[in-house]
Amino acid sequence: MTVLDTRALNRATLARQLLLDRADMPVLDAVAHLGGLQAQEPQEPFIGLWSRVRAFDPTVLSGLLTGRQVVRTHLMRRTVHLLTSEDVLAWRARHDAMLRQRVLGVYRRELDGVDLDELAAVGRAVMADGEPRSMSELARAAEDRWPEPGKRALGEMLVAALIPMVQTPPRGLWRTKGGVRNVPLSSWLGREIDPPAQNGTDPVGEALVRRYLAAFGPAATADLRAWSGLAGLPAAVAAIREELVSFRDERGRELLDLPDAPRPDPDTPAPIRFLPAFDNAILGYHDRGRIIDDAHRNLSIAGARVVLVDGRVSATWTVEADTVVVAPLRRFSRAERAAVAEQGEELALFLSDNDNSNVRFAA
Structure with missing residues (x-):
């Protein structure tokens, strides 16, 4: 069985989460593709x-x-x-x-x-x-x-x-x-929710598995459970297993995926991305090591806004007045710092519509 290392899983996650290339798709379609966005913080x-x-x-x-x-x-x-x-x-x-x-x-x-x-x-x-x-x-x-x-x-x-x-x-x-x-x-x-399935079938569970893998795969059943909160999906996985392909991660866990879903080359360049608090690109997994180091795992739980550099959580960010303030979690190269600053300025403009919006790095 093919082993996917952390970088391969990272690039697959970025592609599925529309973070490798911004998508040319209607907003409604993006929300549907992602299986929703976590939204306890309204903005x-x-x-x-x-x-x-x-x-x-x-x-x-x-x-x-x-x-x-x-x-x-x-x-x-x-x-x-x-x-x-x-x-x-x-x-x-x-x-x-x-x-x-x-x-x-x-x-x-x-x-x-x-x-x-x-x-x-x-x-x-x-x-x-x-x-x-x-x-x-x-x-x-x-x-x-x-x-x-x-x-x-x-x-x-x-x-x-x-x-x-x-x-x-x-x-x-x-x-x-x-x-x-x-x-x-x-x-x-204007209408009631769809009723539960009868006769022991679980078509909704099966659909959830497919939708999860489209937006988050390749992934283990533990990752699916962490995203959904549902305990009963192993039966749904078993029902559609013949549709799926299997891999292993470096820890030996079985990872399931849709056969035709994108799995980019691990060396594919990853652009700078600013993520909101509680983004499902991080929270949608039990094993978040594909995108965030264990040392920084608590940042996602605490609701920190983070910056992806080379596809991984490498900084946090906040807003002070019209300024996006970036706090690196590691030393940036000159090129990384410039790329983060450029994307941060675009975000500052988006958030405030003020031509004087800017970005600075925390000491």
Whole structure:
């Protein structure tokens, strides 16, 4: 079985994540290809798409949100993602059990004795008028029936697990601030989510495997689990295994992939890329060594914005006024420093539209 070293996996990841070459594709298609973008920080998806889509216009993404073609919702790993409406409708039921278990993992003691089906019914009754509500408002409606758990536990269970919700605009629009207001997915999109599969089949799981490998492969089943948060996908993998090709990494793990997916030459040059906080190019794997050194792994968990140099996390970046500030994690060559500065100036201009925007390196 062919062994793919770290550099080969890095170049494959960059190609799948649209980070090796910016893509000439519509924004909606980019969101779909990526299987969504992690989006608990509302402005970060704009940065992620700016780094991936050629001539990206942020107002297009805002228009997709207001036009209800993309939505912000809790899904993979119980985190807020920006996904196409079609994907959310197709995938949400497959994530139901995971979402419940993850909220219970945090609030099991507080929610002990709460009938979750009854809690869901209370929440749906409150939301029946279709008006967006905050998590606190929803929890307050259930607090008379269950005064002990507290608003946070009740609200998290309702919003993140029991009722498929979307976070409505202006939350998530370009350069717009807005609190989290929730509305049922069905009322926002005009139809219910797709029902769970019957007869022991898992077509949604199989589709998720294919979509994950298209955007993240080659990858191990542990990587797929880390991205999705779902524990039951090995059966889906087994069902489509004959469609897939296998490799090994340098640790001996089996890696699965789509046969015709891009696996560039490891010596392919990789451009400078600025990534937003919690970017799935890093978080979408159990073994993140293909893109970030173990010594810096905590940066992705902490939500640091990072810079890829030669395809690897080599710096962090922040914004001060109209200046992008880059803090290298290693010594840069003169050529690397110049390339980072050039791309940082373009990012600063994108973020502020100020001709005086610039970039500087932290001491």
